[in-house]
Amino acid sequence: MxxxxxxxxxxxxxxxxxxxxxxxxxxxxxxxxxxxxxxxxxxxxxxxxxxxxxxxxxxxxxxxxxxxxxxxxxxxxxxxxxxxxxxxxxxxxxxxxxxxxxxxxxxxxxxxxxxxxxxxxxxxxxxxxxxxxxxxxxxxxxxxxxxxxxxxxxxxxxxxxxxxxxxxxNLGPDPFDKNFTFEKFKRRVKNKKGKIKTVLLNQEVLAGIGNIYADEILWVCKIHPLTPTEKISSVKLKKMYNEMKEMLRFSIKIGGDSMSDFRNIYGEKGKFQKYHKVYQKKGEACTRCKAKIERIKVGGRSSHYCPKCQQAAC
DNA sequence: ACTAGCCCCTGGGAGC
DNA sequence: TGCTCCCAGGGGCTAG
The missing domain is CATH 3.20.190.10 (MutM-like, N-terminal)
Structure with a gap:
């Protein structure tokens, strides 16, 4: 999408x-x-x-x-x-x-x-x-x-x-906005109570992240999707801030994600779906620890994560 | 302030 | 084979 x-x-x-x-x-x-x-x-x-x-x-x-x-x-x-x-x-x-x-x-x-x-x-x-x-x-x-x-x-x-x-x-800042510093990201995430996955998807916190990138970012940062925002350390948040920007930049470079129906204006597919680690990978082995990827519902959306390397406690 | 649930749609998969 | 049932999914909205 x-x-x-x-x-x-x-x-x-x-x-x-x-x-x-x-x-x-x-x-x-x-x-x-x-x-x-x-x-x-x-x-x-x-x-x-x-x-x-x-x-x-x-x-x-x-x-x-x-x-x-x-x-x-x-x-x-x-x-x-x-x-x-x-x-x-x-x-x-x-x-x-x-x-x-x-x-x-x-x-x-x-x-x-x-x-x-x-x-x-x-x-x-x-x-x-x-x-x-x-x-x-x-x-x-x-x-x-x-x-x-x-x-x-x-x-x-x-x-x-x-x-x-x-x-x-009502949209929050864009991840690529020059003024969107780590401090700003941290403040906006910490100000929202709730599960990190829900907060990442909230377009009022920051604009542009959807279900695929939220799952992938959380996997890279080894954060469980249900983790309450207040339990995430600054170190982890900093990693999330950096990884998020890098992932989005990389995906733009390879034309986006065509897991589902997305095509560019010439009708061609993007390539990011080839780099998914968890999204729509339920039952497959985690590339990091070999545990089986699981899927749960978070805020009405499906969430994919590795139960072994994405522990709830941070 | 937050959450759960519904709504909008349709192709595809499961079950029979 | 073909039918019916059910589901995903962003975001707006309401009710709790």
Whole structure:
């Protein structure tokens, strides 16, 4: 699933491909993916949750189109696990890919209305086929969202308003932020009571870590996922801070993690899944001590760990 | 302040 | 073979 390295991979690649292009049109067969902030219907739809009337979706779709069509793409950035596409006139599009969403960039065969892939086999990869949103771009290009589970969210609106949404405003610091020192990391983790795994996944503590990297970081640091934050020594925290940054940097370098549905904007897999030590390795031998990897539930999420070298006491 | 549980979805695996 | 049931998983939300 897309976590910091995967989202960074997408953002960096988009930056190379779509800057300066204009959005010419929007298509969607699942408009529930879309949200807007500059319209009262946004609130209405959020509140109704389950039953969204077709007429409301139609209105929302129209506002979304008004927000983005005819706009030029000025920049692409990442905040936590969110991709921000900056448009002319201070509007932005926020994309959160959630579990199975990923953005695909391609040329577009306008005559036959199909994407033209640069790479062979990409269109045969099943996970690239669940396309529910397309931005038609100038120059015969397209940007599509493939999302098997339809959990992804795409929100348009004025930059100021989007950045004040809880999706962005409540996020903790980015692990790669220059100001995110060890002292800051330590303070934020220690201020949160609870299990370390839950705290690592909490995007308000720090933004970008998800289930895969949390499990892998805890294994490297030999910390049991259920360890209360107050029981973790400064030495261990320091190691966690360093290992986390190194792991994320390494994963970005090799294109992220494609254990599940993640693909980059060209539809290609990343390689981090080849380096997993515990995630989805239940029953396999720990590469450090040969004990069998176990899986437990922590805060509703599955957690993988080595019962021998990740002891609860620190 | 924290936790447990539900919801959103669908492919895939298990069981019959 | 084919049917039904159940589950994962990020994050928002509510109830306890």
């Amino acid at each position: 897309p976590e910091l390295p995967e989202v960074q991979t997408i953002a960096s690649q988009l930056k190379k491909e779509i800057l300066g292009l204009t959005i010419l049109g929007v298509w969607s067969d699942w408009p529930k993916t879309l949200q807007v902030v500059s319209h009262k219907d946004h609130l209405k739809i959020k509140k109704t949750k389950k039953l969204v009337k077709a007429s409301e979706l139609k209105k929302l779709y129209k506002v979304f189109c008004d927000d983005v069509i005819g706009k030029k793409i000025k920049n692409v950035s990442r905040i936590g696990k969110n991709i921000i596409i900056h448009l002319s006139d201070e509007h932005v599009i926020l994309v959160h890919q959630k579990l199975s969403g990923h953005l695909l960039f391609s040329e577009w065969d306008i005559i036959n209305n199909v994407p033209i892939s640069k790479k062979k086999g990409v269109l045969n990869d099943k996970v690239n086929g669940y396309i529910h949103l397309i931005f038609y771009l100038s120059g015969g290009k397209m940007l599509a969202l493939s999302d098997l589970r339809k959990f992804a969210k795409v929100i348009s609106g004025p930059k100021k308003e989007i950045f004040s949404l809880s999706d962005i405003a």
